[in-house]
Amino acid sequence: MRLRHCLFRMRLQLVSALVLVSLYISAVSYYHLSGRDLGGTGQDIQVALRQSHDVFPKEDNTAAAQSNFYDPYFHLKLPHLANKHFVKTCEEKTNFVFIKCMKCATETMGTILRRYGYIRNLSFVVPNGKLLYLGWPYPMTHKDYRPSKTSGFNILVEHSIYTKTVMRQIMPADTKYVTIIREPYNHFKSVFNYFNIANVAKIPGPDTLTEYLHNIEKYDAFYKSQEASPIRYCIPNNFSMTQNLLSRCLGMPLGFPPGHPDISSDTLAVQSYIEQLDSEFSLVMILEYFMESLVMLRRLMCWTIKDILYHSVNRQEYRYKRSFPKPRNLEIYYKWSRIDYMLYDHFNETFWKNVGEQGDNFRDEVYFLFQVETQMELYCFGSNRTEGRPPLQIPASPWSNAFNFTAEEDCKLLLTNLFEKIKERYDQM
CATH class of the missing domain: 3.40.50 (Rossmann fold)
Structure with missing residues (x-):
């Protein structure tokens, strides 16, 4: 039993390590793509993008993809944000x-x-x-x-x-x-x-x-x-x-x-x-x-x-x-697809320019989202999930109030074909 517990903890440590590696890659990419290191120009950035060719596709970089275990005792690791709470300063947009x-x-x-x-x-x-x-x-x-x-x-x-x-x-x-x-x-x-x-x-x-x-x-x-x-x-x-x-x-x-x-x-x-x-x-x-x-x-x-x-x-x-x-x-x-390269190069460069205007807490928010997404995946789809398990509790942060993620509603909604549900709702109006 103790061996299984140790293996379980080792796997969780691997998950956290993978999250940190992904964040490091993202951070390094930010400085490279924004041209902030080595005096990179826009043209240098475009060439580097094609040469680097996404060896580790970022759509796969969520640590949850590497593990099937949800740890109910896992705590989000951003201690410097522990006493900071969400203050809404904008109006929600719905269109x-x-x-x-x-x-x-x-x-x-x-x-x-x-x-x-x-x-x-x-x-x-x-x-x-x-x-x-x-x-x-x-x-x-x-x-x-x-x-x-x-x-x-x-x-x-x-x-x-x-x-x-x-x-x-x-x-x-x-x-x-x-x-x-x-x-x-x-x-x-x-x-x-x-x-x-x-x-x-x-x-x-x-x-x-x-x-x-x-x-x-x-x-x-x-x-x-x-x-x-x-x-x-x-x-x-x-x-x-x-x-x-x-x-x-x-x-x-x-x-x-x-x-x-x-x-x-x-x-x-x-x-x-x-x-x-x-x-x-x-x-x-x-x-x-x-x-x-x-x-x-x-x-x-x-x-x-x-x-x-x-x-x-x-x-x-x-x-x-x-x-x-x-x-x-x-x-x-x-x-063959020269125009798509022009499109991608333009918007990749402007994306990182806009990121650079977001302030010092942008990377903290990305890190926070990584951790929450990881735990949500493990909670909803991990192999040790159980029926009737309590909600996943996400603490307050500078970007969101505290909230619960439930198995009965929220996890189920992730797998629901909402396209069909939306059409059904339309037909019933």
Whole structure:
């Protein structure tokens, strides 16, 4: 029994160590990406980003992923905050649009945002009929959503192309626009796996990723063709899932649908559109820095720590997920998706600039969120959880009042399909 207890404690110490390592990586990344060490320039930052290539993807850096044990005697380790309490200095914001860029932890974000609106009985923009998308990958129209049964809409979170004219017409004037993007080559790998591109495009050989990249125009053309449509599912003809997908989701005019404007060969026009997005979006989150992005979201929206807790969904493992890219593959993809690299470089740099303006307690809040998220995961999903266990008690902090997280309500809600619940609530109105 004593041996098991020692092993249990050793495992908990490992969890805490992993949290600290993750925070250290984030802190080092902050100084590097903000150009504060070694006199780094913006161009240096962009080159370093591509060379570092996210060896340890940040969406996996929550320590809870490394353990299955919840320790009811664990105490949050921020002693210098023990006597500091939450003082609300802002007004909670409830109107927002979240643009889901495919394969950027957007469904995990969707669970956070749907939960926020569902428990407050806010009004969602819901796709028509049994559809999952609000017109995606076509620009959104007024035919794509169900009419509001209240005084208007609060939240738009389902898959859609950023369509400024329509969204501004149906959403309140004080709506916050938010999205999340990720490093383009990692994004490509995730899309390639999730949408089964190797099978749809009939790519031969043991290394289908490399084969695709070295003959990218050929395989992309076949994937988009009518011939491939019976097994492609949901993706219309002539739409590329591997070329500048982030930019397409954010509404950049890149020639789809056929006959629409295409600015892809005009670098100045592309840069101008990115700057326009910068002025219209309140926050562009970065997947590689997910916890930092959640803290930025909480501060923007004046929400609580409990509002941004999450349980990851749609995470998949595949052979080449963590492999370091072959230099030639990376070079090919950079040329193929040059616009997405321009988009990512811009918003990665502005993200860290905004972080640098947050004050000295930003890293403390990230650390606090790491610890709370870890304990929530272990409490809800750890192997030693028991029926009828008492609530997880989270102490007060400078960023949130004390709160409880219950197994019966809160853990259950993390696994509930709220998209269906929201549609059911709409139908019952």
